Amino acid sequence: MNIINIALMEFKRTIRDHRTLIFMLAFPIVLMLILGTALSNAFDNTIKIDKIHVLYTEQNDSHISSAFHTFIKEAKRENMYFSNASASIDGKRAVKQDEYDAYVEITDQGIQFYGSERESIKASIVEGMLTAFTDRYNLISNIAKEKPNKVQTVMASAGGSYVKETSLQADRAPGSMDYYAMAMTTMIAMYSAISASFLIRSERIRNTAVRLAVAPIRKMEIFLGKILGSIAINFVCILIVMAFSRFAFGANWGSNPGMVILILFTEVFLAVSFGLGISYMIKSDQGTRTIIMIILQLASFFGGAYFKIDNAQGFLKLIIDLSPINWAREALTKMIYNNDVTAALQTAALNVGIALVFLIAAITAFRKREGL
């Protein structure tokens, strides 16, 4: 009962501390809005292809010519424009100079293709369509030789298009607002460490530690009550930020809120234990605050709270992997977008494990100390 009373008191007092509350709620929401809006382009995965210009030459009366002209007409529908090269134009050079996206030579031996290195996507599209065209041409030629009466049937079934749209289901990825909802929520969860570092220290500064210590309750009840209160209020703040991002900004938090909440709860537990542990390792108030702020800023920066860091290698990757904000956000991404429960459970276990190390260190120092 004493633990609950102390926890409730801690909860109530933090709610009345408007400065802390604004920091825990308004700061992540405003940053989410600013970064999510300003950096939305960084999260756009679509590629827009403009008109494709192809230069071609053809040997006079090549047997493929008539079919190729039909192909050119069809290709126009796909935004691909063929231009017949005059004798004076060097096709390959024109492509190199970026005047065309590809160059095609049609001879009796077949079709020669040269694609632009700079416009590789456009060149690949042309190459793909030409491959489809030659495959179909060869097929119909062979059928015409063997069974001429079947040509019409095959041509009708092939249709006029040389492009088949196929949707490849890649891993789904968060948009900018989804990303910053996760990034800011995980970041502000770690910021719980700041208030936690003053949990017991503030009682000493305020002299209320004397009253708590002379009361007929165990020291551990005070300790656990304070931690419980701190975790509760910080977690409520996280839930509010999460709900706000979901309903105001439409951020995607997936279809398994239980696992998402588990990751965030264990992160708050980690942050509170970390703050408390550091406060017992460093003696001065200023020293504690400085160390915690430096670690939090580095964890936020390298954890991708302010901007996404892709394809990191070597030492940078190691630092990124050490950020609790990064591993919590990664776990959330996997959980929300791939329903990866294992990743979520692993991260929750990691958070709890590290939290227990800091908590045990704090409890050991707390028990050794006379008073609070």
Place this chain on the structure above:
Amino acid sequence: MNVLEIKNLTKKFGDFIAVDHMSLTIQEGEIFGLLGSNGAGKSTTINMISGLLKSNGGEIYILGKNIATHSKFAKMNIGIVPQDLAIYEDMTAYENVRFFAGLYGLRGTELRARVEEALEFVGLSDKQKSYPKNFSGGMKRRLNIACAIAHRPKLIIMDEPTVGIDPQSRNYILNSVRKLNEMGCTIIYTSHYMEEVEELCTRIAIVDHGKVIAEGTKEQLKAIITDTKEIWVEVKTGEPMDEKSLKKIKGVNTVTVEENIIKIISQAEINNLNQIIQFFMNHGLEIRSLQEQAPNLETVFLTLTGRNLRD
């Protein structure tokens, strides 16, 4: 009945002995004054009685039970009014008292009744929904007391409860101490204001260098110093004073200067008044008044410790 009994209590901080084999007994119904200058060992003793510090030796008994083995019983029967305010500024007066009283196992209607009783006792009933950050210094001190008495302790330890407050609040607190005593509480009272201790306390102990050097009623303590007299010389404001030369006069024990009053404690049987006056005249110090004081607690303290209480 002994409410508090201390036997050979010792506390060391490294090589420094803060409390040195101190023994003390306080009876039920007493208002016991604990006098000592800064660093004398009062606060360390109080902290050990209240369970904040562990001793390096000796025993403490509260209502006959050793606090080492009956810590919870001892804590249930002690109320602490710390020198520094120990209240939450962001909780109302009612919430403050309720929270601390709740730690003593009080619940429900009993808790509410005790909280209201404590607030009424210190005259803050009408301010129970107000936040201490809006209180005057005196009101905060009264709330500090309310937080210590709601669980009805048998022994209340008040450490400088009147520091930095207006005379009206000070009188209120002194009357509260008397009322608590009348209600059956035993009180340990420390103060730098000698007149408060003289006015309130039924028995007094003078602590110096971690030891009780004198103990008894006011009269008993004053009787210790019948062989000394105290002479107060008022001089013109701001004139420099050579204390060492004054101490060389035969019979003079201690000299203290408080603004323009020089307090001289001298051996009673030696008639040295002429030499003292001559000293002031020789040093060009203009005497405004001169009087021999009847012995008081301050004289006793100064004689026994060689220091002022405020040193």
